[in-house]
Amino acid sequence: MNLRESMNKHPAIGWGVAGGILVLSVLVYFFNRPRNETNELVQAVTIRCAETGKEWTMPRGAMEKQLMLRAFPVNPEEGLINPDTGKPTGFPVDDWNKTVKRINDTRAPLAQKDQLKNPPKK
Numbered sequence: 001m002n003l004r005e006s007m008n009k010h011p012a013i014g015w016g017v018a019g020g021i022l023v024l025s026v027l028v029y030f031f032n033r034p035r036n037e038t039n040e041l042v043q044a045v046t047i048r049c050a051e052t053g054k055e056w057t058m059p060r061g062a063m064e065k066q067l068m069l070r071a072f073p074v075n076p077e078e079g080l081i082n083p084d085t086g087k088p089t090g091f092p093v094d095d096w097n098k099t100v101k102r103i104n105d106t107r108a109p110l111a112q113k114d115q116l117k118n119p120p121k122k
Contacts (some may be wrong), residue, residue, distance in 0.1 A: 047090040049082045056083070056090075063092065067103045074107075076100040 007014050044057045060078075066081075067074050076097055080090035092099070 046093045048081055048093050049085070049087065050079060050089045050091060051087070052082070052089075054082070054084065055093075064099070064103065067100065069109070071108075072107050073104045074100050 043060045045060045045063055046057050047063070048055045063080060078088045079096075080092075081088055082090045083108055
C-alpha cells in the first residue's frame with residue numbers, strides 16, 4: 001500500500017499532520033518576533049550641543065553603547081562627543097539623566113564584582 005492509498009483510507013492522519021505543522025508555525029512566529037527593547041534601540045534620538053546649539057540624530061543603541069564603554073560611573077555632566085568640536089557637549093533633548101541612571105544601575109553589579117576581584121592597590 002502506498003502513501004496515497006493510506007491517506008485516502010485514513011484522512012485524519014493527514015489532517016493531524018497539517019494541524020501540527022500549523023501549530024508549529026504559529027509558535028515559531030510568536031517566539032521569533034522582535035521585542036520592544038529592539039525597537040527602542042533603533043529609535044532615533046535628537047542630540048543638542050550645549051555650546052553651539054547644533055542638533056544631530058543618532059540611534060538610541062549607538063548612544064547607549066557609547067555610554068556603556070565609558071568608565072564607571074558615567075558622569076551625567078559629560079555629554080556625547082560633538083562630531084564638529086570633538087568635545088563631550090552633546091545631550092539628548094529628552095531623557096539624558098534617566099538614561100545615565102539606568103546605565104549606571106545596570107553596570108553597578110559588574111563594577112562591584114570587578115572591584116572584589118581586583119581591589120584597589122594601596
